[in-house]
Amino acid sequence: MTLSLILQALQAGITNGFIYALVGMGLAVIFRGSRVINVMHGEFSVVGAMTTVLVLTAAKYPYWFAIIAGLLTGPAIGALIELTLVRPMIRQQATEDQFVLLTIGLERAIAASVLFFIGRDGHLLPAFGGDHVFIVFDVVIREHSLWLIAIAIIVVIALREFFRRTTLGLALTAASIDADGAATTGINVARMRTLTFVLGGLLGAIAGILITPLIAVDYTTGLPITLKGIAAAVLGGFTNPLGAVVGGLTLGIIESLVIVGVSSGYKDVLTFSILIAIMIFMPHGILGRGGRGGG
Amino acid sequence: MMRPRFALVLLGFVLWAALPHLLTRHMTDLLVFTAIYTVAGLGVGLLLGQCGIVNLGQAAFYGIGAYSCAYLTVELGYPNVTGFAVGAAVSVLIALVVGWPVLRLTGYFLALATLALSIIASSIFYEWDWLTGGELGIGGIPKLDFFGFKLDTPGRFYYLAWGVAFLSMLLVSNLVSSRTGLMLRGMRDSSEATASLGVDLQWLRTRVFMLSALLGSIAGSLFAHYVSFTSVQSFTVDKSIGFLLIPVLGGVRSLWGVVLGAMFVTILPEMLSQFGDIHQILFGIALVAVVVLLPDGLMGLLRQAAGKLGWSRVSA
Numbered sequence: 001m002t003l004s005l006i007l008q009a010l011q012a013g014i015t016n017g018f019i020y021a022l023v024g025m026g027l028a029v030i031f032r033g034s035r036v037i038n039v040m041h042g043e044f045s046v047v048g049a050m051t052t053v054l055v056l057t058a059a060k061y062p063y064w065f066a067i068i069a070g071l072l073t074g075p076a077i078g079a080l081i082e083l084t085l086v087r088p089m090i091r092q093q094a095t096e097d098q099f100v101l102l103t104i105g106l107e108r109a110i111a112a113s114v115l116f117f118i119g120r121d122g123h124l125l126p127a128f129g130g131d132h133v134f135i136v137f138d139v140v141i142r143e144h145s146l147w148l149i150a151i152a153i154i155v156v157i158a159l160r161e162f163f164r165r166t167t168l169g170l171a172l173t174a175a176s177i178d179a180d181g182a183a184t185t186g187i188n189v190a191r192m193r194t195l196t197f198v199l200g201g202l203l204g205a206i207a208g209i210l211i212t213p214l215i216a217v218d219y220t221t222g223l224p225i226t227l228k229g230i231a232a233a234v235l236g237g238f239t240n241p242l243g244a245v246v247g248g249l250t251l252g253i254i255e256s257l258v259i260v261g262v263s264s265g266y267k268d269v270l271t272f273s274i275l276i277a278i279m280i281f282m283p284h285g286i287l288g289r290g291g292r293g294g295g
Numbered sequence: 296m297m298r299p300r301f302a303l304v305l306l307g308f309v310l311w312a313a314l315p316h317l318l319t320r321h322m323t324d325l326l327v328f329t330a331i332y333t334v335a336g337l338g339v340g341l342l343l344g345q346c347g348i349v350n351l352g353q354a355a356f357y358g359i360g361a362y363s364c365a366y367l368t369v370e371l372g373y374p375n376v377t378g379f380a381v382g383a384a385v386s387v388l389i390a391l392v393v394g395w396p397v398l399r400l401t402g403y404f405l406a407l408a409t410l411a412l413s414i415i416a417s418s419i420f421y422e423w424d425w426l427t428g429g430e431l432g433i434g435g436i437p438k439l440d441f442f443g444f445k446l447d448t449p450g451r452f453y454y455l456a457w458g459v460a461f462l463s464m465l466l467v468s469n470l471v472s473s474r475t476g477l478m479l480r481g482m483r484d485s486s487e488a489t490a491s492l493g494v495d496l497q498w499l500r501t502r503v504f505m506l507s508a509l510l511g512s513i514a515g516s517l518f519a520h521y522v523s524f525t526s527v528q529s530f531t532v533d534k535s536i537g538f539l540l541i542p543v544l545g546g547v548r549s550l551w552g553v554v555l556g557a558m559f560v561t562i563l564p565e566m567l568s569q570f571g572d573i574h575q576i577l578f579g580i581a582l583v584a585v586v587v588l589l590p591d592g593l594m595g596l597l598r599q600a601a602g603k604l605g606w607s608r609v610s611a
Contacts (some may be wrong), residue, residue, distance in 0.1 A: 096403045108582060258511075
């Protein structure tokens with residue numbers, strides 16, 4: 001294994017890691033706000049990417065317009081799910097098992113709808129910056145990867161500032177920490193929960209649109225994206241959206257080093273063995289309890 | 296009340312035995328799959344209904360059962376029964392070794408852990424092509440035979456598959472009404488109270504997980520011998536989700552619900568096959584609908600309907 005091969009793997013790992021981070025953050029935002037682990041989360045990415053593809057190719061609108069259209073699907077679906085399904089189920093005090101089953105059902109229905117209405121084929125989006133590549137120390141870096149990383153970092157910082165500084169972000173945090181207390185100060189807790197799904201959906205759609213120039217997206221892509229995001233969120237402690245960034249990058253880098261060092265076939269074996277081990281032995285993620293503060 | 300019920304059971308039995316002769320070969324084929332899926336679904340249903348554990352890993356054990364039959368009979372030429380036995384033994388052992396640590400988790404994280412197990416298993420099935428044939432799979436798995444009577448048509452396999460399904464139902468039914476069943480319900484409804492009575496919850500959950508794995512493995516072995524071909528596509532996470540769908544749709548608290556759920560997932564796709572893959576959408580919507588509206592599944596719906604018509608409960 002040469003140095004440039006390792007650097008190449010690191011580059012791929014960091015790129016994937018930021019995708020896992022975005023998905024994991026979305027999952028963590030929803031989990032913190034509603035105590036639901038959203039198994040259909042990857043479908044936000046698939047629908048966002050597919051909508052962008054369709055608006056771009058079928059309707060021939062400009063790329064930026066297609067991206068905005070794609071981004072909007074995430075919040076729309078998120079709000080719809082929260083208002084029509086999650087809200088009544090929380091009222092009935094549904095168990096965690098029921099939420100797992102509910103979101104698996106949604107995942108199945110959306111993935112199957114993509115298959116039924118769009119077809120089996122994978123779709124790619126044009127890369128940001130075209131096919132331009134940079135070559136640094138024999139490492140080939142696509143310009144799109146740099147855009148992806150830059151946008152992901154901006155999203156992470158924006159989310160952190162949103163939760164820390166804006167009234168709305170603080171209200172969201174308050175509603176998730178102490179619902180009754182927040183309600184007495186005039187925060188509409190149910191609306192805050194809807195908002196966490198809107199935010200989670202947006203993060204999912206961003207991840208989907210950013211990854212689609214690199215990996216063709218089809219109807220089967222959603223569940224693996226969810227699972228990687230869950231792994232990232234679990235590594236990061238799950239209640240802390242910023243922890244998912246650490247978790248996602250760790251996961252992405254380990255994964256690509258395994259591909260180079262061992263074999264690409266065993267990357268899922270390793271990723272998900274780590275996931276199980278972390279859940280059993282480090283229930284607060286790799287950051288531990290200390291990592292829970294802030295964010 | 297004894298005699299009409301006995302007559303009803305007898306009538307049901309005669310109808311069951313006559314079905315392969317009345318139906319087309321294709322319909323009989325679907326009923327064989329219903330039986331195989333019932334066996335695998337019973338395990339998942341037992342975990343969910345009695346322990347409140349969402350098991351998204353059943354396809355792993357289904358795969359172990361199928362591959363051990365395929366490998367031992369085709370590659371090594373051992374008799375058919377060894378495949379069933381080795382598959383069952385390996386599955387139960389893995390369920391013990393993996394279940395013991397994993398079943399410490401609860402709720403979401405347990406469900407996610409079983410899902411992760413299913414992915415790990417399907418990656419391993421894919422990678423260990425010396426054992427599983429990888430993407431190409433293993434073909435030419437011999438048909439089962441009993442003393443020279445070859446189970447080489449759907450009509451013949453039907454009796455074996457349903458025989459195993461009924462035996463499994465009997466086993467689960469006895470378990471649920473035994474002392475262990477009481478402990479299970481106690482654990483589900485109030486785990487602290489049950490633990491304070493001296494019940495070892497960890498061991499109890501592991502044992503049910505082992506039983507569920509055993510049923511999954513037997514179903515996989517039946518599947519391998521029935522279609523005489525195994526490939527990695529049959530043991531993916533999608534299959535695990537399918538196995539979870541069976542008891543949830545049918546109704547987790549009832550044995551016959553599992554049969555109903557298995558029928559739903561085998562027969563509905565055929566009825567809708569002219570519309571392409573639309574059944575997949577319906578499965579997803581059905582799952583959502585059951586979770587939100589029908590906590591007791593289709594069986595609960597049937598019971599309600601029967602109640603409205605003034606019939607007493609007919610199922611055992």
